[in-house]
Amino acid sequence: MDQLVEIRDLVKEFYGRGLLARKRGAFKAVDRVSFDIRKNTIFGLVGESGCGKTTVSRALLYLDPPTSGQVLFDGATIGELSGKALRGYRRRMQIVFQDPNSALNPKMKIGSSLEEGLINLGVSKPQRLKRVEEMLELVGITPSHQDRYPHEFSGGQKQRIVVARALTMQPDFLVLDEPVSNLDVSIQAQIINLLLDLKERLSLTYLFISHDLNLVAYISDRIAVMYRGRIVELGSTEQIMERPVHPYTLKLFSASPSLHGTLQGSDKAQEGQAAEESTGGCPYAAQCDRRDSDCLEQEPELRDIGEGHLVACIHDKQHNPA
Ligand SMILES: Nc1ncnc2c1ncn2[C@@H]1O[C@H](COP(=O)(O)OP(=O)(O)OP(=O)(O)O)[C@@H](O)[C@H]1O
């Protein structure tokens, strides 16, 4: 089978705290999100802070199960699995978070941190040590440094160690949630190149999450643009880069650092704060410079404007006559 990950109509609702929030009811942090990730490819998920990227990834991995919708991993419906079968699939799906400092236990030697997951899997001590050494080597950390503590490493090295720890589980799929945005600009390119190299060497599949569209475009084969819990545009990197249609995608381009500085960071946009209650029209209308009266009434569906390029804008044809 070609697709490693398929998500269908994923919804994640949260209830706010307090009486007022409860009266308002649930708020959809993720609203009917669907996409597929082919084996050995990188799928990029991009959008402003608070648009729901992390929530999608946590629901996808069943770390925080979706309110509704389906996740298929290598053909199996994750929500229907339990016990040993679920653990087996979980091992194959690993996540690397933004901040390597909170990901590593400061009181634990890094070698022990890397061994932890393997102990849970019942891997023998000699096998564990071998795997830990191999993985450290693979990410460019001297294996004999496994007796050191996290604070003895730089930020970039710590992120390498976190990647190595995910790899000890021999996953097929990695979620990379803003894996370089906490690192110095000079280190970001090294980590991105390491991730690209590991993907080839180990035949991995990635979900790469970032608020920086140019960085996502640099690394990904396909891209989904999220706005307030929904996908507003999805296509191949070529389609998104060369023929972006949704006004929000265009705005992200202008917010992202220069195209040629693809590996440079950007300040995190804070304005995508999630999903107020929908008023029935296009959720982006209030910010859109192409808005007309129809936009305030019709809620645009995500539709195919040609060759699998999906756009949720009622004015899609205007910009793409094909
Ligand atoms: N456990 C939770 N309970 C309530 N609300 C939550 C919870 N987790 C996330 N949210 C809300 O859901 C929305 C989406 O959050 P999420 O963390 O997925 O965004 P994000 O796109 O990953 O943002 P960032 O780029 O800042 O990481 C936000 O409004 C957030 O406040």
Ligand SMILES: [Mg+2]
């Ligand atoms: Mg996030």
